[in-house]
Amino acid sequence: xxxxxxxxxxxxxxxxxxxxxxxxxxxxxxxxxxxxxxxxxxxxxxxxxxxxxxxxxxxxxxxxxxxxxxxxxxxxxxxxxxxxxxxxxxxxxxxxxxxxxxxxxxxxxxxxxxxxxxxxxxxxxxxxxxxxxxxxxxxxxxxxxxxxxxxxxxxxxxxxxxxxxxxxxxxxxxxxxxxxxxxxxxxxxxxxxxxxxxxxxxxxxxxxxxxxxxxxxxxxxxxxxxxxxxxxxxxxxxxxxxxxxxxxxxxxxxxxxxx
Amino acid sequence: xxxxxxxxxxxxxxxxxxxxxxxxxxxxxxxxxxxxxxxxxxxxxxxxxxxxxxxxxxxxxxxxxxxxxxxxxxxxxxxxxxxxxxxxxxxxxxxxxxxxxxxxxxxxxxxxxxxxxxxxxxxxxxxxxxxxxxxxxxxxxxxxxxxxxxxxxxxxxxxxxxxxxxxxxxxxxxxxxxxxxxxxxxxxxxxxxxxxxxxxxxxxxxxxxxxxxxxxxxxxxxxxxxxxxxxxxxxxxxxxxxxxxxxxxxxxxxxxxxx
Numbered sequence: 001x002x003x004x005x006x007x008x009x010x011x012x013x014x015x016x017x018x019x020x021x022x023x024x025x026x027x028x029x030x031x032x033x034x035x036x037x038x039x040x041x042x043x044x045x046x047x048x049x050x051x052x053x054x055x056x057x058x059x060x061x062x063x064x065x066x067x068x069x070x071x072x073x074x075x076x077x078x079x080x081x082x083x084x085x086x087x088x089x090x091x092x093x094x095x096x097x098x099x100x101x102x103x104x105x106x107x108x109x110x111x112x113x114x115x116x117x118x119x120x121x122x123x124x125x126x127x128x129x130x131x132x133x134x135x136x137x138x139x140x141x142x143x144x145x146x147x148x149x150x151x152x153x154x155x156x157x158x159x160x161x162x163x164x165x166x167x168x169x170x171x172x173x174x175x176x177x178x179x180x181x182x183x184x185x186x187x188x189x190x191x192x193x194x195x196x197x198x199x200x201x202x203x204x205x206x207x208x209x210x211x212x213x214x215x216x217x218x219x220x221x222x223x224x225x226x227x228x229x230x231x232x233x234x235x236x237x238x239x240x241x242x243x244x245x246x247x248x249x250x251x252x253x254x255x256x257x258x259x
Numbered sequence: 260x261x262x263x264x265x266x267x268x269x270x271x272x273x274x275x276x277x278x279x280x281x282x283x284x285x286x287x288x289x290x291x292x293x294x295x296x297x298x299x300x301x302x303x304x305x306x307x308x309x310x311x312x313x314x315x316x317x318x319x320x321x322x323x324x325x326x327x328x329x330x331x332x333x334x335x336x337x338x339x340x341x342x343x344x345x346x347x348x349x350x351x352x353x354x355x356x357x358x359x360x361x362x363x364x365x366x367x368x369x370x371x372x373x374x375x376x377x378x379x380x381x382x383x384x385x386x387x388x389x390x391x392x393x394x395x396x397x398x399x400x401x402x403x404x405x406x407x408x409x410x411x412x413x414x415x416x417x418x419x420x421x422x423x424x425x426x427x428x429x430x431x432x433x434x435x436x437x438x439x440x441x442x443x444x445x446x447x448x449x450x451x452x453x454x455x456x457x458x459x460x461x462x463x464x465x466x467x468x469x470x471x472x473x474x475x476x477x478x479x480x481x482x483x484x485x486x487x488x489x490x491x492x493x494x495x496x497x498x499x500x501x502x503x504x505x506x507x508x509x510x511x512x513x514x515x516x517x518x
Binding site: 024087088090091092093094095117118149151153154155156177178179180181182185186189192194195 | 283346347349350351352353354376377408410412413414415436437438439440441444445448451453454
């Protein structure tokens with residue numbers, strides 16, 4: 001695993017170099033069909049990282065946000081989101097991140113969240129304690145939903161009224177103690193013990209794969225909304241809970257929701 | 260004005276020292292009646308800043324988030340929000356800020372947004388160009404609402420359906436190109452030319468006073484939703500627009516809103 005961690009760190013270093021070149025610079029913004037902004041930085045990072053992986057481990061698969069899927073011969077697949085939180089990146093707010101995951105078949109075993117501007121890197125490896133900049137971290141205790149601080153990225157990510165209904169019931173239970181604008185960075189903060197719940201929808205595998213070993217290795221629960229393990233085949237309904245003992249209470253709220 | 264700027268900078272320095280002591284540390288969180296979290300850091304900063312002002316300029320008034328109003332004999336009043344974006348502070352996200360304004364009667368003439376963790380300080384002084392860490396900055400051009408990126412803190416800040424209706428019409432015009440979780444930091448980003456519109460409700464004078472000289476001194480428009488000047492007497496419906504030529508279009512949307 002150390003060999004993979006070394007490569008993952010090199011990939012994150014390279015991504016950070018490119019991020020710094022474009023951060024708060026003028027960018028020609030394209031719009032994808034789904035209207036999310038794509039930046040030159042996004043593409044340049046993914047191209048550079050694909051080249052590095054293909055050179056070092058040509059038999060590994062690659063799944064990236066920008067350039068799709070390259071099949072795996074080794075059984076291992078790298079999953080890359082060059083810039084998660086593109087909106088934050090575009091407005092010059094340093095709470096976006098580069099996400100890198102390594103999956104064994106469809107299951108993430110290693111994940112990195114890298115925030116290159118304020119130099120914060122979370123690394124999660126299956127079976128090891130998660131670290132932030134090399135220091136071991138863990139999630140915090142939270143015994144009741146009423147005490148929880150919950151994070152999400154935008155209310156608009158809940159695509160159907162039924163899904164927003166479920167989200168809303170959870171938000172309401174916390175006294176609407178909710179922080180918006182989360183992106184990947186909030187899963188790092190949850191893993192570091194500063195946030196209790198992250199609740200999101202409409203995430204793609206490149207958005208959540210890296211988060212799984214990070215949250216789990218810090219002692220937290222992360223799954224889909226039904227409590228099932230997240231894999232590259234999951235639909236993007238993601239919940240992370242810092243204190244796993246809080247999960248059954250949230251599970252009950254979701255199951256009892258009339259929506 | 261240089262004397263005032265020097266004092267304002269000293270106040271921000273002091274606030275930053277206290278911020279660093281409490282940032283990402285465990286805090287005993289109290290809840291105010293309105294359920295917003297108050298931290299020890301909040302109170303300690305405001306007390307320290309009040310002492311500094313009273314020692315240096317005992318005749319000036321002080322209006323703070325935590326300890327209310329101290330009347331002015333000089334005609335000048337300092338307005339302090341020790342930590343704007345308390346929720347971000349609580350989850351360890353460095354997009355909160357200390358806000359310091361100096362008002363002549365009820366009109367802000369000087370404002371500071373200080374982000375002590377990533378060391379970013381915006382200073383606006385009436386009649387001068389706004390600076391970020393000493394470098395002059397300006398807002399960017401944006402000729403149409405369809406090209407705008409808009410920021411706000413939380414959809415829950417729009418207290419009445421009619422107000423959310425107005426907000427929603429503007430958000431929709433931008434193709435819901437909206438970034439949440441803004442707080443004071445987004446007005447800094449708008450002044451630096453990275454964001455086009457900030458649209459918020461339910462702000463208190465200590466939340467918006469400092470923003471006014473910063474946005475104006477960077478070339479932007481900032482007012483209440485009707486276009487009237489913001490003063491300490493304004494209700495907290497705040498709109499900032501980086502390119503003042505975009506304001507009439509937004510003004511029309513608000514006026515024509517059926518809500």
